Amino acid sequence: MDMKVTKKKLGLKDKYKLMTRDLGWEPSYHSKDELYPYMNYEGIKIHDWDKWEDPFRLTMDAYWKYQAEKERKFYAIIDAHAQNNGHLNLTDARYLSALKIFLQAISPGEYAAHRGFARVGREFPGVGPQVACQMQAIDEIRHAQTQIHAMSNYNRYYNGFHAFADQRDRIWYTSVARSFFDDAMSAGPFEFMIAIGFSFEYVLTNLLFVPFMSGAAYNGDMATVTFGFSAQSDEARHMTLGLEVIKFILEQDPDNLPIVQNWIDKWFWRGFRVLGLVSTMMDYMLPKRVMSWREAWDIYGVENGGALFKDLARYGIKPPKGWDDAEKAIDHMSHQFMLGLYQWSFGTAFHAWIPSDDDMRWLSAKYPDTFDQYYRPRWEHIKKLAAAGTPFKNYGLAKLCQTCQLPTVFTEPDDPTLTCHRETVYKGEKYHFCSDGCQHIFENEPEKYIQAWLPMPQLFQDPVNGDLGEWMKWVSLLDGKDNGDYAGSEDQKNFEAWRGLATTNQ
């Protein structure tokens, strides 16, 4: 064989092509439809997978090298954090409610994303998108694990973390996040990519991660800050993938536009509802607050999202249908959520509390048009009840939205004094919704959403049969430890005692 001595100089792009898409081939022993069976049923038309532009170029050797470096740092820091009782550096143990919600509801979502990306990483008949999705699949299990590992030490000292795996599947409020990810995974591969890759990772992730990780930093939670920083470069890759996916689909065929627009409308609203919990964390649960939910929305929603949809306008994409309703909800939602969480706190594996006078002053300043008018009076009333020894608890069952699974605690977009409630009758059954957005989503795919597992009806079935104590056992909730008001809780007493040990000579 006559070999050349000097090798051709390959550019980065060509080299990466040889390392990825050149590995694929046209099958001939089976049809492409047989090997990639889920490509057509959603109606998306792809004519040329080769037009896919790799959103990043990372061969496996480089991936292992970079990721191992980050892993070494991450575990060194959380080991030190555990060893030195880093949890006593928290501003206050109230902060942990945010972490408990995260571990019960969001970390399982990371795992679901791992499996979802593995599936699409197999199902797309193009090596470029397959490799990009597979890398996200392996990143997502990383995120699930680093989060569990970071919070494991908190579990040793504080309540509410210990049963996250049971509560992921059984407790009522985690079904908000669970149903979101189940919805995406049960959709076809293209919709999954728009749901998670684009809407969640690109449009909404900043609203989740930036406030969360900044909140951790502001409140002395070194463990969470560390996984946030460590995940950042992964997230950057995921965002470029999300954007490439939508552009690729839209450039392939004009018929794809209405399908994609419909998914954007749907997933924006689904995501907005899930992120509602973040609003409560930002405005109520962080002892030391980073910024208000309104301020975060103005930056990451209005500014960034606005720029994005301006950029996508050339494909004919319009901002999501629920955008205006979302904007109208921003000044209300955190208060509505926290009021709900407080009155149902007997049924949550985290604590809620009545905001202090200082907290309420801050809320008035950040929400000048809404807080004093609509929400302060309710908190003042609740405060009086608590002072009188008759704290406000709502043992009535929350009516859950069939789509987003949140209690229907929201108000009409144009009337903050009126609770928003929608109904649809489908095949003789009545279904309830929290908003127009959720009702529309149901009506587009009723056969999907009638299957939703709703945690409230479960209360009246075996093994619970309407008994609150049995229910608590079933969801692994320790009454008097995990739930209720932060004031007077074990977490509060322990944190103060331990911190006293560490900072005084008593």
Add this chain to the structure above:
Amino acid sequence: MQIDLRTVAIQPQRQAFDHLVRRFGDKAASRYQEGSYDIQAAENLHYRPTWDPDHQLYDASLTRIVMADWYALKDPRQFYYSTYTLTRARQQETAEANFSFVESRGLADMLPDAQRAVALNVLVPLRHAAWGANQNNTTVCGYGYGVVFTQPCMYHAMDNLGVAQYLSRLGLLLGDTEALDAGKKAWMDDATWQPLRRYVEDCLACRDPFELFVAQNLALDGLLYPLVYERIVDQHLSAQGASAVAMLTQFMSDWFDETRKWVDAVIKVAAAESEANRAVLTEWIRQWSARAASAMVPVVELALGSGADEAVGEQLEAFKARVLKTGITL
């Protein structure tokens, strides 16, 4: 605020998460356990897949293998993301050093033509087989049940991609882009490669995650890796003065030694679960390994000529002995 805690002892409230205490007792859990056990949703799944409405979102009945507890299929390496990436990062350092050793000393150019041709003809088309393996392991991860079984399959899939990329680099180093083009043409059209390509495509069409695990990771790779990397590269080529090639494939040899222990452990536990499982596994391993062996004969002929039949036959015997240790008699 800096808190000095050297003398402060705080009594932990508990040792581990509830689900791990139930499985392993009331003691501190390892990071492998925390990152693997029961982190897949198991109950109250909301919607059936629109792409497969007859099944649940995670559905153990996608395979004929039945396990009372899928978390019995423990990975003896106890790989979770961190230990996995740290292990591979070390291996890639070695691989990188090997590639630059071969490059910097011009060892590739010194290869005798005949041996270079064998290396290119055998190894370069295998980058496509490795890509097939990547997709198959991605399928097992995507549709298998239980994290301790599916998690290592994702790592394995990424390893398969890494192998495909090392083989591509080897092709570029020994024969430039022409070698990759020729390898792909052989993979597509040469009679030598068609039984193997057919095998890989049949695997791609297989949707039973456990059968796919058997077909790809046990039957095919259990024959292909020892035949290609031990017999052809490490023994045959090295004996003929082409040990530089072995330096370029060290990753694959080390990787096979490590991963086969995991594959065997999975098969062993699944077979021990029930006679029904053992019967299904026996049937699968018989079928797929017989096909894999005959698909490998023409490939091995490229290097060993008329010695191929004997080499594959010996390897098949060794394979049977290996499988016997998992409790399955072929």
